[in-house]
Amino acid sequence: MKLLIAVAPERFRDEELIEPMKIFASQGIETVIGSTKTGECLGMIGDRIDATITFEDAAISDYDGIVIIGGIGSQDFFWNSQELIGLVRDFYDSGKVVAAICLSPVVLAMAGILKGKKVTVFSSPASTHAMKTSGAVIVNEPVAVDGRIITANGPVAAEAFGEAIITVLKQ
Template sequence: MKNFSYLILVFLLGIFCGQKKETKKSEVVKVEKKLIFLIAPKDFRDEEFKIPYDYLTNWGIKITVVSAETTEAIGMLGMKVKPDISLDNLDYKNYDGFILIGGAGSVFYWNNKKVWEICQYFNENKKLLAAICLAPITLVKSGVLSQRKATCFKDKRALEEFQNANVEYLDKEVVVDHNIITANGPQAAEKFAKAILDYLKKY
């Protein structure tokens, strides 16, 4: 009788373990999307690049790192990243999303007309646009955030840009307004990454 009870227990454990394995498989279903990560040549914010990059590539998302040049970019905390392609050589229409990484160096792109053009293309085609820290100001200046809600690093100049462009500033870590996702700094990097993933899973 003891042997019979033992066999039943083993059988039930086998079923339970099998169910757990199936759940794990479903959790790691790959998301077949392609994103552009735009970083400044100098002083991009390390965590705002690394945390979303690692998180999203773990889900199978393909990321192309872009900068003004293909020479090694240096983060504010010393991280070194070799861009895959220069901004001028980027064929951006083949991607599902355009992600602007922040940091003090993101000011470099605030008035970049090529970046504005890319932002406008993604917005007009209802594709994902996302920016973190000071990078949302590039979205503001490109015109895609007019009469919409967003957040950014709480800087006096940045808030003035929001006000002047008729953008509603929300004092939150992450704001999602249709196809545009914004975040306010490095402490929000993981939430930013998760919001990007959630959007890509839906669309």
Template sequence: MQVAFLVAPEGVEQVELTDPWDAVRKAGGTPVLVSTEPGSVQAFEHLDKARTFPVDQTVSDASVADFDALVLPGGVANPDFLRMDGKAVAFVKGFFDAGKPVAAICHAPWTLVEADAVRGRTLTSWPSLRTDIRNAGGTWVDEEVKVCTSGPNVLVTSRKPADLKAFDNALVSEFTKATR
């Protein structure tokens, strides 16, 4: 199971990248860090700079066909940068068009909104995205983790870092089912 982790060059919430990454690896999968620029990405612990991580592929060189699933970590700035990048948005939309599972946490559903991927779906996020999700045709719920199967693919969402255990368990379970 090869899983793309799409992040901007800076602004990703470190724990929302590293926890799901480790969960995918422990499940026998191969996580791949995809970004809009080569080099490395600067992660954050809320508003403070944290570690940097090497980029494996740029979104310009990545193909949805090469991956079984997609993870969108949060952080406030990360999805805001991604939703302004046409190639990143097209990459995300490609997973929905291909019927491949997607997982997004915290502010990451902003990128899903931009990809027009929440219409008719039920999901959760950081509470401040509630109106954006509703305006884009989605149904927002306040739950630790939400697995939505009412679309072309499985969509796993969570609200915040405190939900990571449930998020990790759900995404590994759903990604494993989808790749069998």
């Protein structure tokens, strides 16, 4: 199995990347880091990771799912990324896993795939508004799974988020 991990070029939430990546590695799942540009991406608390592919160069046929990491960089770089929003829609339409944590479930809302779906998100006025506008059903839980859509509300849910992704991938 192989996952595309979407990481903002700046200000991604370190734990939301590190914890799921440990779980994916322990399960033998291959990961590819993608972003709006290739090269070094910098986390909010100092972690660094290299993005080896841009969203426009990613082919969904190469992956079993997409995992979108949160942090303030998500709002800055992802919420209006037409390439990422289009990828999310294509992954969803292909029946693949679509997962997002923290502020990143807003990308799923922008892709128009959340109407009637139970989701969670890091609560801010902007994120809550986007989720409600999309027709999502916001639940007050650390992790929410609705079919092949997995969402989590922030760093403290990072480990459970990674485990939920594994569970859905294996179904």
